[in-house]
Amino acid sequence: MSGGKHGTVLKEVPVREAIGLVLAHDLTQIIPGQFKGRLFKKGHVVAEADIPKLLDIGKEHIYILELGDGELHEDDAAGRMAAALQGDGLLLTEPHEGKVAIKSALDVPALAVIEPSIVHAINELGEIALATLRTDAVVLPGGQLAATRVIPLFVPEKKVAAVEQLVRDYRSRHEGRGPIGLKPLRKFRIGLLTTGGEVFSGRIEDKFGPAVSRIVESLGSEVAEQRFAPDDRQTIVKEIHYLKQQSYDMIVVTGGMSVDPDDRTPAAIKDAGAEIVSYGTPMLPGSMLLMGYLEETPIMGLPGCVMHDPYTSFNVLLPRILAGETITREDIVTMGYGGLHTAATWDTGIGRQRS
Numbered sequence: 187m188s189g190g191k192h193g194t195v196l197k198e199v200p201v202r203e204a205i206g207l208v209l210a211h212d213l214t215q216i217i218p219g220q221f222k223g224r225l226f227k228k229g230h231v232v233a234e235a236d237i238p239k240l241l242d243i244g245k246e247h248i249y250i251l252e253l254g255d256g257e258l259h260e261d262d263a264a265g266r267m268a269a270a271l272q273g274d275g276l277l278l279t280e281p282h283e284g285k286v287a288i289k290s291a292l293d294v295p296a297l298a299v300i301e302p303s304i305v306h307a308i309n310e311l312g313e314i315a316l317a318t319l320r321t322d323a324v325v326l327p328g329g330q331l332a333a334t335r336v337i338p339l340f341v342p343e344k345k346v347a348a349v350e351q352l353v354r355d356y357r358s359r360h361e362g363r364g365p366i367g368l369k370p371l372r373k374f375r376i377g378l379l380t381t382g383g384e385v386f387s388g389r390i391e392d393k394f395g396p397a398v399s400r401i402v403e404s405l406g407s408e409v410a411e412q413r414f415a416p417d418d419r420q421t422i423v424k425e426i427h428y429l430k431q432q433s434y435d436m437i438v439v440t441g442g443m444s445v446d447p448d449d450r451t452p453a454a455i456k457d458a459g460a461e462i463v464s465y466g467t468p469m470l471p472g473s474m475l476l477m478g479y480l481e482e483t484p485i486m487g488l489p490g491c492v493m494h495d496p497y498t499s500f501n502v503l504l505p506r507i508l509a510g511e512t513i514t515r516e517d518i519v520t521m522g523y524g525g526l527h528t529a530a531t532w533d534t535g536i537g538r539q540r541s
């Protein structure tokens with residue numbers, strides 16, 4: 187018998203003597219490659235047939251728990267933290283093994299909007315955990331963006347009250363908005379201009395159109411029209427003006443973004459009258475990307491890598507634009523830190539070395 191700080195009583199009972207007793211928490215089974223999840227639910231009354239299953243998952247003893255004053259069971263604590271964090275467009279799962287998932291309730295993709303300082307302050311409290319995606323990550327319909335978790339089987343209620351207070355304070359400073367939220371992506375109709383003499387003449391098949399469409403459609407938007415131009419500055423300018431005339435929500439120009447004499451796109455985007463936020467983006471792949479605005483219309487120049495690299499600066503910026511954000515020079519500048527995606531790394535093993 188061991189007493190918790192606030193009078194909680196935890197009693198260890200050998201599994202073979204536990205028939206008829208009530209489980210104090212969910213019990214997890216893991217079969218690598220096949221299953222990880224709850225084998226027994228909190229509150230389950232142990233029956234004789236359960237004994238071999240309990241022994242199979244390594245349980246020689248089970249806990250009988252009597253919570254003291256001022257303490258919360260892991261499931262209740264995780265549930266209360268998640269409830270404090272819940273806001274528009276979010277839904278919570280049932281507490282499970284001391285954990286609650288916070289998911290998107292939206293039927294469109296959305297941008298995660300997460301305040302890191304509050305996440306840090308909550309985790310600073312200890313014994314409880316809040317894990318989130320990084321802010322600006324894309325959350326698909328029904329996708330998860332955060333989870334609350336309690337580390338011990340029971341925690342002082344005042345820890346949970348401290349989380350609730352942190353979130354309340356944040357909300358009062360931000361018109362009721364919580365530190366974890368979603369910005370739905372709008373459905374954009376995009377005008378696409380593909381440059382390159384080798385494509386224009388039919389020498390090679392266009393691979394940019396399908397690549398851009400796939401990315402754009404995965405976020406719920408569409409390429410409404412695709413035009414083609416040779417590597418001629420005046421023609422590219424004329425085509426950009428044509429797309430602007432059609433009132434598309436955004437203009438994307440592909441190819442001709444680097445340093446060859448035939449790379450006319452950046453100069454043409456400027457000549458078309460665009461305000462250039464940045465030509466050059468400190469991220470690899472996608473360093474030759476251009477971000478600008480033609481009046482209020484976002485315009486991007488996409489380098490060749492977008493055709494064949496699965497994750498480039500286009501994947502970082504496009505969701506933010508679809509969420510209605512205006513990209514600033516500072517947004518571009520800060521992409522360099524953490525922006526190297528071409529190296530083979532130990533944690534993913536999926537990167538490739540490029541020159």
Ligand SMILES: Nc1nc2c(c(=O)[nH]1)N[C@H]1C(S)=C(S)[C@@H](COP(=O)(O)OP(=O)(O)OC[C@H]3O[C@@H](n4cnc5c(N)ncnc54)[C@H](O)[C@@H]3O)O[C@H]1N2
Binds near residue numbers: 391
């Ligand atoms: N000396 C340097 N070389 C390169 C630099 C650099 O800064 N200095 N930058 C590199 C980076 S980063 C990229 S990305 C690539 C590509 O840049 P571009 O956007 O200028 O691409 P292009 O030169 O127009 O074409 C490259 C390659 O891709 C083919 N292509 C282009 N468009 C299409 C299309 N619609 N469908 C199919 N294939 C297409 C094109 O035929 C070329 O083979 O430059 C690096 N090099």
Ligand code: MOO
Binds near residue numbers: 469474
């Ligand atoms: O713009 Mo390049 O893409 O860095 O590969």
